[in-house]
Amino acid sequence: xxxxxxxxxxxxxxxxxxxxxxxxxxxxxxxxxxxxxxxxxxxxxxxxxxxxxxxxxxxxxxxxxxxxxxxxxxxxxxxxxxxxxxxxxxxxxxxxxxxxxxxxxxxxxxxxxxxxxxxxxxxxxxxxxxxxxxxxxxxxxxxxxxxxxxxxx
Numbered sequence: 487x488x489x490x491x492x493x494x495x496x497x498x499x500x501x502x503x504x505x506x507x508x509x510x511x512x513x514x515x516x517x518x519x520x521x522x523x524x525x526x527x528x529x530x531x532x533x534x535x536x537x538x539x540x541x542x543x544x545x546x547x548x549x550x551x552x553x554x555x556x557x558x559x560x561x562x563x564x565x566x567x568x569x570x571x572x573x574x575x576x577x578x579x580x581x582x583x584x585x586x587x588x589x590x591x592x593x594x595x596x597x598x599x600x601x602x603x604x605x606x607x608x609x610x611x612x613x614x615x616x617x618x619x620x621x622x623x624x625x626x627x628x629x630x631x632x633x634x635x636x637x638x639x
Contacts, residue, residue, distance in 0.1 A: 487532065490515065491523055492638045495532070498524075499633040502536045539632050547577075547595040550624035551602050553610060555590040558617035567614040577605060588620070599623065 493513045497504060504512075510520035527533045542548050557564060565583070572581045572592070580593040592610070596602040602621075610619055 487527075489638060491527060491532075492636050494520070494523060495527070495636045496638060498533070498536075499636065537632075542595055546597040549596045549598050549602055550627065551594045551596070552622045552624070553592040553594055553606070554584075554588040554620040554622075555592060555610070555613075555616055556588045556618040557590070557615040559615045560589060564615045568616075571613050575609060577609070588618075 490513050494509065497509055497512055506517050506521055506524075510517045513520065515523075524533070557568060568590070569581070572578050572590075577594055577596060578592050579595050582591045583589065584591050594602065594605065594610070596605055602623075606619065606621065610616065
């Protein structure tokens with residue numbers, strides 16, 4: 487991956503709906519080589535997918551809770567079971583295995599605290615091998631990036 491590829495990635499993160507002509511102009515290529523580079527970036531899984539960044543407040547998903555999860559069993563099989571179960575639930579926006587005093591950190595989006603409380607009891611607590619949870623409710627979102635910095639140099 488070279489400097490032009492990185493510039494393409496940076497531009498696509500800002501606006502994935504940019505026309506190929508405009509993208510090619512901005513990175514200093516003609517349209518065909520630009521398209522070939524994008525296809526290569528997609529094939530190599532550097533570009534995983536194209537998405538729309540939605541406003542969660544307008545879609546009944548404005549309440550955010552971070553949940554620390556401790557499992558009763560951390561064998562490979564137990565971790566796989568937990569991972570598969572978490573991946574199936576769209577209210578769990580992200581799930582990270584953590585090295586520390588607990589095993590996983592979940593980011594959960596719900597309509598409000600009442601929906602979260604129900605979700606905690608009926609879903610999170612019922613996930614495979616869950617022993618304990620601790621919830622941290624977000625009061626205000628200051629930064630919530632859907633992109634990350636791609637070094638151009």
